[in-house]
Amino acid sequence: MAGKLYLVPTPIGNLGDISRRTAQTLAEADFIAAEDTRVTVKLLNHLELKKPMVAYHRHNCDAAGPSILRRLEEGETCALVTDAGTPAISDPGEELVALCGAAGVTVEAIPGPCALTVALSASGLPTGRFTFEGFLPLNKKNRRTQLESLADEGRTMIFYEAPHKLRATLDDLADAFGPDRPMAVCRELTKLHEEVLRLTIREAQMHYAAQEPRGEFVLVVAGRPAQAEPGDEDAALARVEELRRAGMSLKAASAQAAEEFGVKKRALYNRTLQDSDTGR
Ligand code: SAM
Numbered sequence: 001m002a003g004k005l006y007l008v009p010t011p012i013g014n015l016g017d018i019s020r021r022t023a024q025t026l027a028e029a030d031f032i033a034a035e036d037t038r039v040t041v042k043l044l045n046h047l048e049l050k051k052p053m054v055a056y057h058r059h060n061c062d063a064a065g066p067s068i069l070r071r072l073e074e075g076e077t078c079a080l081v082t083d084a085g086t087p088a089i090s091d092p093g094e095e096l097v098a099l100c101g102a103a104g105v106t107v108e109a110i111p112g113p114c115a116l117t118v119a120l121s122a123s124g125l126p127t128g129r130f131t132f133e134g135f136l137p138l139n140k141k142n143r144r145t146q147l148e149s150l151a152d153e154g155r156t157m158i159f160y161e162a163p164h165k166l167r168a169t170l171d172d173l174a175d176a177f178g179p180d181r182p183m184a185v186c187r188e189l190t191k192l193h194e195e196v197l198r199l200t201i202r203e204a205q206m207h208y209a210a211q212e213p214r215g216e217f218v219l220v221v222a223g224r225p226a227q228a229e230p231g232d233e234d235a236a237l238a239r240v241e242e243l244r245r246a247g248m249s250l251k252a253a254s255a256q257a258a259e260e261f262g263v264k265k266r267a268l269y270n271r272t273l274q275d276s277d278t279g280r
Contacts, residue, residue: 003030003076005068005100007093009086009112010043012216013191017113023047025110029079033068035092039083056080057092065096072105086114090134090160115189116158119218122196123156123184124245126223130156136169147176154223166213167205173221174201180256182222182246188215198247222246225260233268236261240272 006025011017027049033056034040044051056064068078080087087093100107116132136159137143150157161169179202187195225239236257243253250272258265
């Protein structure tokens, strides 16, 4: 009987996020396929486990994938882990899952830490519909094409970014979406210096002009507001709420929404105050 591939998420910073099921799956698997065996051995030491390991990363997946698949077809179980977070999410794994799927080998995904969902849930931006964009392409032209394709995106957008590219990426986001778009800059999630800044793209640019970006980042950017009929005060009010959830003051949010929706700033400001007085 064929074995099974387990996708095992690992902490994105806080070892307390190792679940009982994660530890048990790692303990019971016949072998572990790891993005970097030197990183994973530290996790195994923490769990007091000793397991046979093979490397599975983006530079060897063409050869390592079929070799792991052969072992699964012979009945072994394999736990796939990456350096941090959920395998196959901006990390090695999707090709191996596809390979197993095509060969009829069962894949079981264990739920666990994933920077994108931690960031989205903490962002204060609408979570009902979102799009995960991963890392933007390095190549300037491809990067521009991807950002242009998002110009009318109404869903919340999530990006991964490295600290040394953060400033340039904030500049690109400001060009693509306008500097007043609300966003959340989520840094060092689950770690000692965890920080979630809810602000506009311009404010994020100013913040990181004044200080060096350090640590790991997820950027969550509000989608484009629905285009309403000019003068639609209800839509403008909803926009004020959205901007305030992103950290804007009532005054600034009323001014921005009034401009976007072509309504009177003062009327919007007063209605928001009235609604909060009546608990609506
Ligand atoms: N598979 C991982 C997951 O499930 O989140 C993502 C791996 S990807 C190679 C690494 C990127 O994830 C980092 O550059 C950063 O954008 C994001 N990331 C990972 N850990 C994070 C953390 N603790 N805080 C903020 N962002 C994090």
